Amino acid sequence: MNALPALICIPDISGFTQFMSQIDFELSSKVIPSLLNNIIYSNEIGLKVSEIEGDAVLFYRTGELPDLKDLIEQCKLFYTEFYKQISLLQRSNAHMRDSAKIPDILGLKIILHFGKQIGVVPIGKRFKLMGEDVIVAHRLLKNNIPFDEYILISSDLLSQYSNTTKDEIFEWGNLKRSQMDVEHMGAKEFYYINLLPLVDDEDKNLE
Template identity: 30%
Template sequence: MTTSRTTLLIADIGGYTEYMGSHRMTLAHAEVNTARMLDSVIDAARGFDLVEIEGDAAFLSRRAGDRDADAVLAEVLQAAAQMHRAFHREREYVVANLCPCGGCRQARALTLKFVAHVGDVATQSIRGRSKLVGIDVILAHRLLKNDVTIPEYVLITDDLYSEVAGSRPEGVQELTQEVEGIGQVLTHIVDVGELDQGSDPGRPTLATRLSSTFSAIGRGLPYMIGARGMRVQR
């Protein structure tokens, strides 16, 4: 099994546990709304390949090859900013619909955070499905549990950050974390909101609100009647 130098990027929706309720309408629309937001996030990750949807997170990768750390970090930060912008635009459409259920009304509390790492990764095929494996994949996922206090951020490992020779984002915070089974890991935290300087999507029109309402109702109906099962979230 050969390995290759690969950039790993995980986009994780925060606040989902609190967002979920017990009413079936809420569960159906929470499922639909989360799927819409993840779809938008993935579409915005230009240059990265989707490895897997992991509950309320998207795991993406890109071959780093022999490119220098400056180029790799720039790609990560640009992708994170684009994904953050797409997430918030879609979240505004969800919140703007006219459905009164908690799955729609409370979507504004959802956030988006990222973990970025670069390391040696192997591809394993199991029953026709390709999967990325290796200690670096494990590290990236375990860093989702951390002590970062900023609601929306990009957590960058020192493996990716320390080799950067050019300009670095402003306001970077260092944080050493104890990672289960690995030990202490130095990370660098960037407020993703500071990276995303995209234009304000503006207030959704009535037509957009009605369209979003009908979309939530139509896409949520199969879950409500049991024709499709709910995903089990982390």
């Protein structure tokens, strides 16, 4: 098993459990795969898919990190394209009773993390990621951020961009700092920013 430095990116569909439990299966079985495919095909910076996790895509990239500006632009693209797809799905399934609930329940959050030693193991046609930092990235999804749609950037990743002017990159909102305890791994510091200002109400709801 090769252990390499790697960027981890996890776009995760928020509201997934509520959506699957409250929405007719015929509709949910169309919507979720379509949104996951949309996330995968919105990738423009050479991220590789390790796993599709039901409500999330586990991307990774080894080698040189992308510029922070390019990485954040990619996250913004994931988000805006996600809502374009939601609008399309709402229109194409308008005849179904629950279609209006699609933008009310579903949203997107994105976790960004960097690990110095991540195992990349071939299994079938994909590469499975292994190591402590893979666990950390998934645990960061269980945070106390007070809104549902955001970019979370671990300090481990942001510290790789110490010379970057961050104010210009996060011009649409306030980048805030927080931390959480990860069992067996201690306190993990991260930064987060609300994605909601990037999509206006008309884009989220066609009613």
